[in-house]
Amino acid sequence: MKLTRNCLGNIGKMLDFYSQFNPSPLSIKQFIDFGLSACERKSFIFLRKELPVRLANIMKEIHLLPENLLKMPSVGIVNNLYITSFEEIIHFEKVDVNETTLDKFCQALIKIRNRHTDVVQTMAQGVLELKESHDVDIQTENSIQYFLDRFFMSRISIRMLINQHTLLFGGQLNGHSRHVGCIDPSCDVIGVIKDAYENARFLCDQYYLASPELRVKQHNGKFEQKLERSNEIRIIYVPSHLYHMLFELFKNSMRAVMEHHGCDSDNYPPLEVLLVRGKEDICVKISDRGGGIPRSQTDHLFKYMYSTAPQPSKSDAHTVPLAGYGYGLPLSRLYARYLHGDIVLLSCEGYGTDAIIYLKALSTEANELLPIFNKTSSKFYRTPV
Ligand SMILES: O=C(O)CCCOc1c(F)cc(-c2c(C(=O)NCc3ccc(C(=O)O)cc3)noc2-c2cc(Cl)c(O)cc2O)cc1F
Numbered sequence: 144m145k146l147t148r149n150c151l152g153n154i155g156k157m158l159d160f161y162s163q164f165n166p167s168p169l170s171i172k173q174f175i176d177f178g179l180s181a182c183e184r185k186s187f188i189f190l191r192k193e194l195p196v197r198l199a200n201i202m203k204e205i206h207l208l209p210e211n212l213l214k215m216p217s218v219g220i221v222n223n224l225y226i227t228s229f230e231e232i233i234h235f236e237k238v239d240v241n242e243t244t245l246d247k248f249c250q251a252l253i254k255i256r257n258r259h260t261d262v263v264q265t266m267a268q269g270v271l272e273l274k275e276s277h278d279v280d281i282q283t284e285n286s287i288q289y290f291l292d293r294f295f296m297s298r299i300s301i302r303m304l305i306n307q308h309t310l311l312f313g314g315q316l317n318g319h320s321r322h323v324g325c326i327d328p329s330c331d332v333i334g335v336i337k338d339a340y341e342n343a344r345f346l347c348d349q350y351y352l353a354s355p356e357l358r359v360k361q362h363n364g365k366f367e368q369k370l371e372r373s374n375e376i377r378i379i380y381v382p383s384h385l386y387h388m389l390f391e392l393f394k395n396s397m398r399a400v401m402e403h404h405g406c407d408s409d410n411y412p413p414l415e416v417l418l419v420r421g422k423e424d425i426c427v428k429i430s431d432r433g434g435g436i437p438r439s440q441t442d443h444l445f446k447y448m449y450s451t452a453p454q455p456s457k458s459d460a461h462t463v464p465l466a467g468y469g470y471g472l473p474l475s476r477l478y479a480r481y482l483h484g485d486i487v488l489l490s491c492e493g494y495g496t497d498a499i500i501y502l503k504a505l506s507t508e509a510n511e512l513l514p515i516f517n518k519t520s521s522k523f524y525r526t527p528v
Pocket residue numbers: 391392393394395396398399400431433434435436437440444465466467468469470471472488490495496498
């Protein structure tokens with residue numbers, strides 16, 4: 144379905160208007176400082192412009208996708224979700240700022256967040272529809288990889304803005320929680336590591352009837368910084384993002400260890416986690432002895448086309464609990480990169496794999512990394528003549 148201005152009508156003009164602006168990246172420090180001052184009007188004024196800008200920037204890229212992908216039914220569904228949400232949000236562009244419009248804005252954000260809940264799975268279904276209906280050349284595969292990294296990063300950033308506003312002003316009592324929206328100003332990294340491990344272990348035990356133990360070490364480089372209450376390593380971060388990354392990596396390590404050592408083994412090599420605070424980086428290294436994968440295959444694990452597998456149907460979801468639709472690792476890397484961190488995989492075939500999560504140690508350096516729609520990004524999609 145070719146999306147031209149006339150079929151988008153006035154929306155096309157509004158998309159052109161808002162996509163002229165670059166998204167404005169916020170740092171974790173700005174999120175925290177803004178959240179502590181908590182002025183709903185200021186947040187509304189910022190978001191009623193910034194959300195349409197971020198939506199328009201990525202919607203313009205959807206329209207540049209390779210024709211074959213764009214015409215897949217599931218991609219059409221996602222595109223229509225974005226058009227509907229874009230229309231709803233630009234409605235607030237000219238309204239007066241009062242209690243009523245602030246409440247309606249919050250409700251609209253919650254409605255939009257719910258509408259887009261399954262967008263990742265729906266896009267994965269679109270890639271599957273493409274794989275099953277067309278031969279995909281390397282140029283198309285590269286365009287899809289480039290697009291989905293940017294599309295899912297944009298989605299992470301939009302949901303972050305929506306979550307902050309609805310948590311701070313949506314009426315739910317924050318209780319005694321010291322969290323600022325979805326940010327924990329003093330996130331206990333070891334605690335999240337243990338949570339993620341226990342939950343991955345539960346799935347592993349369900350399927351393999353056993354699981355590798357966990358050993359955690361930490362090294363807190365002594366740099367000039369506020370004296371920690373104890374030697375604990377704490378970070379200003381989004382615990383749910385950190386949990387998502389760790390849960391994914393623990394599932395992969397457990398799957399490798401259990402498959403490599405066979406189910407009849409009575410003792411499995413433990414997963415070793417090293418947590419280090421440096422001046423610039425906080426690193427979480429997960430080392431397993433799961434047999435590793437050849438270097439030639441490691442990159443494939445981050446590839447959407449390579450890892451798109453038929454969706455595990457509900458019935459057999461319990462059969463391979465550690466497997467999803469294959470986007471777990473690329474999405475986890477996007478969560479890390481969203482605040483200028485990263486995830487790196489180092490595998491030694493025949494022995495095991497190290498997965499390292501890098502996070503920014505300083506909140507002033509943990510800035511949003513946002514895709515910007517412009518001539519450079521558009522060129523990436525245009526197939527060379
Ligand atoms: O479904 C999802 O979302 C999870 C999708 C993901 O599913 C995987 C998975 F959990 C684990 C592995 C795997 C293997 C393996 O499988 N080794 C056996 C083999 C030997 C040779 C070759 C080859 O020659 O190609 C390939 C594999 N070895 O190390 C890892 C491994 C991978 C990651 Cl990302 C990690 O954080 C820790 C690890 O220990 C591969 C996965 F793919």
